[in-house]
Amino acid sequence: MEKFDILIVGAGPAGLAAARAATRRKLRTAVVSREAPGGTCVHRGCVPVKSLLASAAARRTGVVPAPDWQTARTRALEMAVHFSRGAASELARSGAAFFLGEAVGAAGDRVRVKPVDAPSFELSARHILFAVGAQPVRPGFLPESSRILDAEGALRLPSLPRRIVILGGGAVGCEFASVFSDFGVETFLVEREAHLLPEIDRDCGVTLAGAFARRGIRVATGTAVEEVREGADGLRVVTADGCVIEADLLLSAVGRRPVPVDGGFRVCGDAAGSVQLAPWAEASAEAAVAAICGEDSAFEGDAIPACVFSHPEVATVGLSETDARARGIPVRVGKAYFRANARAAAVGETVGFAKVVADYVTGRILGAAIVGPGASDVIAAAAIAVRNGLGADALKGVFPHPSFGETLSAAAPQHSL
Ligand SMILES: Cc1cc2nc3c(=O)[nH]c(=O)nc-3n(C[C@H](O)[C@H](O)[C@H](O)COP(=O)(O)OP(=O)(O)OC[C@H]3O[C@@H](n4cnc5c(N)ncnc54)[C@H](O)[C@@H]3O)c2cc1C
Numbered sequence: 001m002e003k004f005d006i007l008i009v010g011a012g013p014a015g016l017a018a019a020r021a022a023t024r025r026k027l028r029t030a031v032v033s034r035e036a037p038g039g040t041c042v043h044r045g046c047v048p049v050k051s052l053l054a055s056a057a058a059r060r061t062g063v064v065p066a067p068d069w070q071t072a073r074t075r076a077l078e079m080a081v082h083f084s085r086g087a088a089s090e091l092a093r094s095g096a097a098f099f100l101g102e103a104v105g106a107a108g109d110r111v112r113v114k115p116v117d118a119p120s121f122e123l124s125a126r127h128i129l130f131a132v133g134a135q136p137v138r139p140g141f142l143p144e145s146s147r148i149l150d151a152e153g154a155l156r157l158p159s160l161p162r163r164i165v166i167l168g169g170g171a172v173g174c175e176f177a178s179v180f181s182d183f184g185v186e187t188f189l190v191e192r193e194a195h196l197l198p199e200i201d202r203d204c205g206v207t208l209a210g211a212f213a214r215r216g217i218r219v220a221t222g223t224a225v226e227e228v229r230e231g232a233d234g235l236r237v238v239t240a241d242g243c244v245i246e247a248d249l250l251l252s253a254v255g256r257r258p259v260p261v262d263g264g265f266r267v268c269g270d271a272a273g274s275v276q277l278a279p280w281a282e283a284s285a286e287a288a289v290a291a292i293c294g295e296d297s298a299f300e301g302d303a304i305p306a307c308v309f310s311h312p313e314v315a316t317v318g319l320s321e322t323d324a325r326a327r328g329i330p331v332r333v334g335k336a337y338f339r340a341n342a343r344a345a346a347v348g349e350t351v352g353f354a355k356v357v358a359d360y361v362t363g364r365i366l367g368a369a370i371v372g373p374g375a376s377d378v379i380a381a382a383a384i385a386v387r388n389g390l391g392a393d394a395l396k397g398v399f400p401h402p403s404f405g406e407t408l409s410a411a412a413p414q415h416s417l
Helices: 013-024 038-042 044-060 069-094 151-155 169-180 202-214 278-292 319-324 342-347 374-387 403-411
Strands: 002-010 031-032 097-099 102-107 112-114 120-130 134-136 161-167 188-189 218-223 227-230 235-239 242-248 250-253 256-258 306-308 316-319 329-339 355-358 365-371
Touching: 002 013, 002 374, 013 038, 013 069, 013 278, 031 120, 038 044, 044 069, 044 151, 069 097, 069 151, 102 120, 102 316, 151 250, 161 169, 161 242, 169 188, 169 202, 169 306, 188 235, 202 218, 202 316, 202 355, 202 365, 235 250, 306 374, 316 319, 316 374, 319 329, 319 355, 319 365, 329 403, 355 374, 355 403, 365 374, 365 403, 374 403
Parallel strands: 002 031, 002 120, 031 097, 161 188, 161 250, 188 218
Antiparallel strands: 102 112, 112 120, 134 256, 227 235, 235 242, 306 316, 316 365, 329 355, 355 365
């Protein structure tokens, strides 16, 4: 039986980052995954969905020739294959051994691995780290039907429906609403909580809902889907407030639950629970390997930005105004709008704002939220400020003119004159 220093189960962003961290420390490293390297991020998440969003943007903005759905879907899946191959060769270069198969049991220092077409075998290691990700939650009231999909099913749709209901107004639901609407699908988005993106600053969800409504996406918030029935020609979806929606397909995007890991093993990434973001998964994996090696591991999870790549984009980092007040931290909040930004006007993307939350006493930036053009890139400047405890001055004079970042700079509240 092969014996390693560390055996990592899962080769998504967390497993791959753990393997990088382990091989850098010269540990004999094995990675076991039941699919090619890349995980949810590469095969059915960040990478292919962003490719679809880019194709959708080409349709919205009238790029010629505009990609049709089949072209967009093929491109998204090809990108997944491309990035998976890149991850596989990086893993090979690092010297880690890769085993394609499912970890079907683990105890003590052993893991049993079952490849698809071969008998199972055991691997053994001094340390075992699980990076097995999360699985989509499927609400119990949904019937078994080929008309009901999760994100992976949506990515692989052979053709577009005429009407779709999206259950859940979180990041995944909002990104797919943006994609389907740009491809001309009549799109209904239903969120049980009072506003879209309920886990972040309320202003962001409200602004996004307004922008979606202007694009023709029908958004219902503060109401739950209570019943879904399949008939001969489609689905009949009934919400708690009595609204009846007829649709061809339903995309369930109500969240993802960590894959449970028994046996008291160390866990990182989405499987560890709290946050489901690729950079968070990587950082938690680095910290797990450092801890295994007995090193101090400062894990700065709070300064990792969270983005929704819908149109318009939404990005946040650190504390929201509500979070800060809930923790009893006195804050100063600044806000600026893209309608006053010359670059935004030039590209015709003037919806949205930037908001910066700073500590009232010290002036340090605690968090930021941006809805609007370039949000997912500009947020990095706020993340640097949050991570390093910088004040508003750090955001002044660093953005070119005219640029989207100027709105972030304008929002940063001055501590003193
Ligand atoms: C539609 C969608 C869009 C997303 N977009 C973004 C985005 O834009 N930005 C962002 O930061 N995050 C995004 N995410 C979240 C991101 O994909 C995850 O946070 C990230 O992939 C978590 O990495 P991980 O390594 O913890 O888990 P995963 O990427 O899920 O990897 C876990 C791997 O372990 C394998 N595995 C599980 N059990 C076993 C077993 N028993 N044996 C062997 N292998 C096993 C799985 O097959 C999988 O390959 C998105 C997610 C979805 C669903």
